[in-house]
Amino acid sequence: xxxxxxxxxxxxxxxxxxxxxxxxxxxxxxxxxxxxxxxxxxxxxxxxxxxxxxxxxxxxxxxxxxxxxxxxxxxxxxxxxxxxxxxxxxxxxxxxxxxxxxxxxxxxxxxxxxxxxxxxxxxxxxxxxxxxxxxxxxxxxxxxxxxxxxxxxxxxxxxxxxxxxxxxxxxxxxxxxxxxxxxxxxxxxxxxxxxxxxxxxxxxxxxxxxxxxxxxxxxxxxxxxxxxxxxxxxxxxxxxxxxxxxxxxxxxxxxxxxxxxxxxxxxxxxxxxxxxxxxxxxxxxxxxxxxxxxxxxxxxxxxxxxxxxxxxxxxxxxxxxxxxxxxxxxxxxxxxxxxxxxxxxxxxxxxxxxxxxxxxxxxxxxxxxxxxxxxxxxxxxxxxxxxxxxxxxxxxxxxxxxxxxxxxxxxxxxxxxxxxxxxxxxxxxxxxxxxxxxxxxxxxxxxxxxxxxxxxxxxxxxxxxxxxxxxxxxxxxxxxxxxxxxxxxxxxxxxxxxxxxxxxxxxxxxxxxxxxxxxxxxxxxxxxxxxxxxxxxxxxxxxxxxxxxxxxxxxxxxxxxxxxxxxxxxxxxxxxxxxxxxxxxxxxxxxxxxxxxxxxxxxxxxxxxxxxxxxxxxxxxxxxxxxxxxxxxxxxxxxxxxxxxxxxxxxxxxxxxxxxxxxxxxxxxxxxxxxxxxxxxxxxxxxxxxxxxxxxxxxxxxxxxxxxxxxxxxxxxxxxxxxxxxxxxxxxxxxxxxxxxxxxxxxxxxxxxxxxxxxxxxxxxxxxxxxxxxxxxxxxxxxxxxxxxxxxxxxxxxxxxxxxxxxxxxxxx
Numbered sequence: 001x002x003x004x005x006x007x008x009x010x011x012x013x014x015x016x017x018x019x020x021x022x023x024x025x026x027x028x029x030x031x032x033x034x035x036x037x038x039x040x041x042x043x044x045x046x047x048x049x050x051x052x053x054x055x056x057x058x059x060x061x062x063x064x065x066x067x068x069x070x071x072x073x074x075x076x077x078x079x080x081x082x083x084x085x086x087x088x089x090x091x092x093x094x095x096x097x098x099x100x101x102x103x104x105x106x107x108x109x110x111x112x113x114x115x116x117x118x119x120x121x122x123x124x125x126x127x128x129x130x131x132x133x134x135x136x137x138x139x140x141x142x143x144x145x146x147x148x149x150x151x152x153x154x155x156x157x158x159x160x161x162x163x164x165x166x167x168x169x170x171x172x173x174x175x176x177x178x179x180x181x182x183x184x185x186x187x188x189x190x191x192x193x194x195x196x197x198x199x200x201x202x203x204x205x206x207x208x209x210x211x212x213x214x215x216x217x218x219x220x221x222x223x224x225x226x227x228x229x230x231x232x233x234x235x236x237x238x239x240x241x242x243x244x245x246x247x248x249x250x251x252x253x254x255x256x257x258x259x260x261x262x263x264x265x266x267x268x269x270x271x272x273x274x275x276x277x278x279x280x281x282x283x284x285x286x287x288x289x290x291x292x293x294x295x296x297x298x299x300x301x302x303x304x305x306x307x308x309x310x311x312x313x314x315x316x317x318x319x320x321x322x323x324x325x326x327x328x329x330x331x332x333x334x335x336x337x338x339x340x341x342x343x344x345x346x347x348x349x350x351x352x353x354x355x356x357x358x359x360x361x362x363x364x365x366x367x368x369x370x371x372x373x374x375x376x377x378x379x380x381x382x383x384x385x386x387x388x389x390x391x392x393x394x395x396x397x398x399x400x401x402x403x404x405x406x407x408x409x410x411x412x413x414x415x416x417x418x419x420x421x422x423x424x425x426x427x428x429x430x431x432x433x434x435x436x437x438x439x440x441x442x443x444x445x446x447x448x449x450x451x452x453x454x455x456x457x458x459x460x461x462x463x464x465x466x467x468x469x470x471x472x473x474x475x476x477x478x479x480x481x482x483x484x485x486x487x488x489x490x491x492x493x494x495x496x497x498x499x500x501x502x503x504x505x506x507x508x509x510x511x512x513x514x515x516x517x518x519x520x521x522x523x524x525x526x527x528x529x530x531x532x533x534x535x536x537x538x539x540x541x542x543x544x545x546x547x548x549x550x551x552x553x554x555x556x557x558x559x560x561x562x563x564x565x566x567x568x569x570x571x572x573x574x575x576x577x578x579x580x581x582x583x584x585x586x587x588x589x590x591x592x593x594x595x596x597x598x599x600x601x602x603x604x605x606x607x608x609x610x611x612x613x614x615x616x617x618x619x620x621x622x623x624x625x626x627x628x629x630x631x632x633x634x635x636x637x638x639x640x641x642x643x644x645x646x647x648x649x650x651x652x653x654x655x656x657x658x659x660x661x662x663x664x665x666x667x668x669x670x671x672x673x674x675x676x677x678x679x680x681x682x683x684x685x686x687x688x689x690x691x692x693x694x695x696x697x698x699x700x701x702x703x704x705x706x707x708x709x710x711x712x713x714x715x716x717x718x719x720x721x722x723x724x725x726x727x728x729x730x731x732x733x734x735x736x737x738x739x740x741x742x743x744x745x746x747x748x749x750x751x752x753x754x755x756x757x758x759x760x761x762x763x764x765x766x767x768x769x770x771x772x773x774x775x776x777x778x779x780x781x782x783x784x785x786x787x788x789x790x791x792x793x794x795x796x797x798x799x800x801x802x803x804x805x806x807x808x809x810x811x812x813x
Contacts, residue, residue: 005070007043008063009080010035012105014050015060016084020095020252021325022306023051023296025279030090034083053293060101064108077111085113085120091297092128093252094121096244128255133174137167144168157453164301164456173302176464177255183468184247184254186744187475191243194479194737201730202236205229208722225719232489232727239482246478249329250471256304257459257467260326263336264346265310268365268422272336273307275425275448276300295326303459306330311349320349327353331463331470332455334361339398351409355781356477357807359458359466360410363451364398364419370427379424380438383445387419395419411784414807418454421446462805468748469806476741480781483734490727497720503589504713508706510585515702518578519695522571526691529567530683536560537679545671554679571694582705589713736772743775746788752805753798787811 013034017027037044049057067080081102088098099117106113133141145168152159163169208229261269273279277300296307308323327333337346350360366386370376379386387395399417406415428442443449458466536559544550554560776789786808794802794812802810 002070004066005072005076006035007046008067008070009083010037010043011046011050011058012060012063012080013084013087014047015063016087016098016101018051018053018294019097019101021097021294021322023294024091025296025298026090027087030087051294060105064105067109072109074111077106077109078116080109081106081111081113081116085116089120089124091252092124092255094124095252096248133167133170138171138174141167141169141171145171157449160453160457164453164460169456169460170302172460172463173257176257176459176467179464180254180467180471183471183744183748184250187250187472187741188247190737190740191247191475194734195240195243197730197733197737198236198240201726201733202233204726204729205233205723208719208726222715222719225716225723228493228720228723232486232723235482235485235489236730242478242482243475246328246475250474253304253329254471256299256302257331257463258304258306258326258329258470259332259334259455260306260308260330261334261336262308262311262323262326263363267310267336267338269307269310269336271422271426272334272363272365272420273298273305275422275429276452277305278429293322295322301456303455311346324349324353327356327358328474329470330358331466332359332361332458334363334451334455336363336365337402339364339366347405347409350406354410355784357411357414357469357473357784359807360415361451361455362402362406362415362417364395364402364417365422366395366398366419367423368421370423376427379445380441383424383441386421386445387447411807413803416454418447418451420448420451462752465748465752465805469745472741472745472748476738476745476779477781479734479738479741480779483731483738486727486731486734490724490731493720493724493727497717497724500589500713500717503585504709504717507585507589507709510581511702511706514578514581515699518574518698521574522695522698523691525567525570525574526687526694529563530687532563533560533683533687534680536563537683538676541672541675541679545668545675550675575698586709589709736769738779739772739776742777742779742786743771746775746777746786749786749802749806749810750792750794753794753802755792755794755798783809785809785811788813 010031013031017023017031037047046058048054070076072080084102084105085094088094088102094117102113102117144163144166148154148159148163148168152163154160206229261273263269277298279298293309295309298305298307306326308326309320311320311323335346335350368375368386370379390396398419402417403412403415406412424442425446425448428439428446431442432439540550540554540557544553547553774790778787778789779785780787784807786806788811790813792812799810799812802808
């Protein structure tokens with residue numbers, strides 16, 4: 001076995017350890033058994049780069065490439081998978097990320113891994129079973145519990161210390177684990193069905209089809225609806241992944257009661273956990289690198305302690321998110337603050353997680369220098385004095401400031417504040433062997449034991465319920481978040497669609513009203529122009545009745561041209577005003593369609609593409625440009641005057657003899673009259689022809705626009721309403737699943753106060769609807785209220801017990 005081979009396998013194992021976002025002390029132990037590395041060596045530095053997620057760390061691909069260059073045998077390839085599997089199962093659970101990485105490495109090395117993982121899984125189950133309490137241990141443990149509960153002073157520190165180190169406490173921990181397994185199996189089934197519902201819903205969304213069209217504007221509306229579909233598909237895919245991820249987290253720590261240590265950088269979290277767990281060699285923290293990039297876990301008296309990266313450090317957003325990731329699987333949170341710098345920002349993140357309703361311990365690390373011998377002696381003379389002083393810097397003063405800053409950001413009923421002198425405890429650990437007397441005084445004075453007893457007492461008295469809440473409640477919260485977001489989007493879709501329908505109806509009325517109004521106005525313009533031309537025709541006839549070129553003169557007459565220009569300008573103005581009003585109305589409709597930007601920024605609809613249709617081109621372009629030339633060519637064409645001249649000639653011949661007997665004045669009158677009548681007739685005929693053609697063009701354009709909008713809005717409304725029906729079905733099913741989980745929570749609470757309606761194991765025999773129908777409850781996450789809608793017969797005392805254990809406001813029927 002070459003050194004290069006060993007080093008590559010060692011570093012691959014380091015990548016595996018952090019694959020699930022946590023550095024586990026059991027996994028570290030297996031790694032060290034494989035190859036114990038001197039912390040000063042280069043390999044240890046490479047390990048720390050991986051553990052600190054250093055950008056210069058050796059990648060998995062680089063390590064696999066180096067291994068391939070070693071010409072590995074089949075036995076060596078299998079050995080690598082064996083080692084990695086041992087590490088993955090060392091905490092009694094292989095996470096999805098760990099399994100994926102092992103599969104990837106095995107496929108890269110071209111070695112079978114399935115049999116190895118299967119064998120390791122069997123061995124893991126056997127190991128778990130072997131660590132369970134034997135029958136006689138369970139019996140003896142129950143006797144110890146009964147004796148403590150009935151006959152001993154529960155407030156006695158000696159009695160507590162004895163119980164928490166006994167089989168009585170071990171039986172409680174095992175019971176917590178057994179009930180948590182029942183709970184995780186129940187919620188796993190619910191999550192499985194939830195995901196099945198989501199997949200079916202996604203398939204239904206994908207089945208939605210669109211009408212075939214070649215119209216660009218309709219295609220764009222279809223793109224908008226597709227954008228909405230894509231948003232919900234992404235949302236569903238995300239929920240599917242998150243549901244599986246949260247289950248994976250719950251399963252990873254199902255056999256342990258998990259306590260998460262959180263706080264800002266340098267608050268003392270790592271020192272605190274080392275004192276609690278009695279870890280002598282914290283190899284994870286060696287190397288002076290940023291070693292807390294991942295959450296880190298240890299085991300202490302059958303409890304699991306998780307140390308998290310610092311919260312709120314400058315540029316530490318990633319660290320804060322990593323720390324928050326433990327909240328779902330934590331059964332209790334310990335937040336460490338220091339007396340010399342309690343900052344407002346330290347508590348800000350609690351506001352974002354208060355709906356998770358986790359039990360919270362605030363650990364006040366009181367800092368005072370004990371490294372100088374004189375200060376240490378003073379402390380040893382009176383180890384409790386630091387807790388008893390008065391004033392703003394007293395313990396009570398710190399307590400008041402902590403509660404003030406937490407108020408409104410967390411459920412204060414779920415908070416316990418415990419002061420500790422961490423430096424005193426640290427010095428005590430150093431003097432444990434060399435100076436037992438100082439060790440005892442320092443440990444007692446540090447107040448560490450108050451924390452230990454308080455936590456273990458809470459685990460002993462209500463740990464089973466708290467674990468159930470962590471397992472069940474966390475899953476319900478995940479589903480709740482999804483359907484709340486879904487509800488918000490459905491409301492927005494409905495609101496927009498209903499508004500669109502109303503505006504569509506309003507637009508139809510607008511078209512009917514305004515198009516009629518426009519038609520009347522255009523007709524009036526033509527009539528007004530006809531009247532003006534007729535009036536001028538009388539004057540023109542009086543002057544030009546003898547003019548053989550009267551037609552040319554009429555055509556070139558500036559007064560006639562001005563009246564035609566006025567008509568053209570007034571028609572253009574009316575049409576432009578109408579077009580602007582339509583544009584405003586359609587922009588309002590477009591704003592409703594553009595609501596998609598609030599849901600998904602991937603698609604938007606351009607307003608111009610809706611209103612810039614044949615209506616705009618027809619009215620402001622074709623109609624305006626067509627009306628004037630038609631009027632000019634038909635009404636004022638000189639050909640009309642040729643006809644008039646012929647008529648005059650014929651009339652002259654026919655009436656020749658008559659004219660001999662008429663006066664000159666009479667002849668003038670007749671000539672003028674005939675010219676006027678000819679002008680009136682031609683003006684009326686051509687005005688009517690042009691008016692009819694103009695109004696037909698307007699009606700055609702308006703009808704085209706109406707049809708266009710009907711197609712656009714109809715497509716959008718029909719598609720969105722189909723989508724809403726699918727989403728509402730998904731939401732209804734999700735609400736049902738959340739109600740099922742809340743019903744399970746309600747039963748666990750009743751079990752805690754000894755009022756359970758039946759054994760918890762029988763829950764698995766009930767169908768989904770039966771659970772929520774038989775045990776209906778209502779959950780308000782914001783107010784942390786659980787209201788029972790079935791009879792429980794619980795007393796006020798039991799109500800208070802339940803509320804204290806759950807940090808909820810419980811309303812029993």
